[in-house]
Amino acid sequence: MKLIILFGPQAVGKMTVGQELERITPLKLFHNHMTIELVSPFFSYGTPPGKRLVRQFRQMIFEEVAQSDLAGIIFTFVWAFDLESDWNYIQEIRQLFESHGAETIFVELEADVEERLARNQSPHRLAHKPTKRDIAFSEGDLLRTMENHRLNSIEGEFEGDNYMRINNTELSPEQVAVMIKKRFQL
Template sequence: MLQGIENMKFVMIFGPSGIGKETIARQLASQKDWRVFPQHLAFDIASAVIGFGNDGFEKYQRDICLNALKTLHSNKVTGVVFTFCYVSKASDYFIQGLLSLLDEMQVVGEFFRINCELEEHIARVTSNGRKNTNKIQTEEYLRHYLQRFDFGESIPNARSYALDTTSMTPEESANAIAAKLRT
């Protein structure tokens, strides 16, 4: 077992880009005094170093995330809210490594799939808050992205909750997640 605290909380909020995962994660982490680790940071680093789609990209990105979680655990962080774009089958290599690491650290992961109605998703993606980022910002790109990838599946071998955030604020969404967390 890795050294650290055995009761670190690990919460994954997953779903497609632009749906509000990181905003909800920041709200939840603020309420709990936990850390936020958005997976897109590792994606950006791997893209800069390896190049998206090139051989070794997925492994490099996975290693960044898993090493960060090991460090957070060994630094006795009480909780981590991790955001992730789970794509059925394509993300399973990452998930296998994550579940193995959580098991090794004796940390129980809790998984929440976020979704919302398309019109609300479009409004979130095209909001001013996403301007000047390298994230999806147009309705056209979002529609293409949602057609290309399957975000509707839950993570295999992990109990997941689904949360429709269409009419919820980030605070309400974080509260709904917090209410389902194991103590």
Template sequence: MRFVLFYGPPAAGKLTTAQALSELTGIPVFHNHITIDFAKTLGLDFDAPLFWELVDQTRLNTLKFAAQNGISLILTYVFAAGDDEPYIYQVKHLVESQGGQMDFVRLHCPEPELHARIGNPSRKALGKLTDGDILKQLMSEKDFLHKISGVDSLEFDTTQSTPEETARQVAEKLELLQVTL
């Protein structure tokens, strides 16, 4: 079973590309907002430690269930270098301990393009960050622009191709077109 993690800054095109990859491969998408939206239903404050504890545990339990049952998944994640490596290594270990394979795909684009995309109506419909001022603040506080250290990642500038073209390249490079569920 395969677990493909699309990571990068907000508005880099992770979910759109993940959905295009899912269309090509039949592998379902487990995007990061599924667990965030779940935690919000309990009325927890987004900035509270309990919120993120629930999000992380829900994600880990879901990944463990999928891995134990041979279910491949495409994942999305807003990765902040220096903050998120321990969690990513935990996910990688969990998947590999169950016989799965983790593949990492870093999506990025120039910061002005992130700001141009942040207000996209599709982002609002999914409850994602749409405020350019908040993105600017986050970009000044977090390092969203670097790859995950210690793992090999495919890398794509999402201004250079459409989500469908990027997904096709990912599928070919990772030999995912032969993956069956």
């Protein structure tokens, strides 16, 4: 089993790349907004009940998948590298899967902010993420998050065969998915 953690800042293309990777591999996509959108009609993700429910739903899915006979899962995540809680959360997920014999693969996406702002308004993104449809809010959130947190790794934070960093500013989701599939022989 493979656990692919596909991470990077908002609107970098994690979900879309994940969808393409799911299409060309036996892996299942679990993009972070699947649980956010489930909870949002009741509680905003920014509230304590919203965060708690999102985390609980994700945890239940992770536990079931880790114990299953599935080939693996692609999980998308906006990782604030300056927050110890984000590092701890990823480590918890990794430990859960690895305790069941899974291999963890880290794929980091980065793109120019201008491209991310354009992607933030794409019809595909808005179709899959209703909470992003208030463009002024989501654009402001994207910019604030970028100002307040470090959303891409620095050289040396990740090393080894199970890590790949891709600048996808000029690449299609299909191209990126093929690169990931080839690199990790998925």
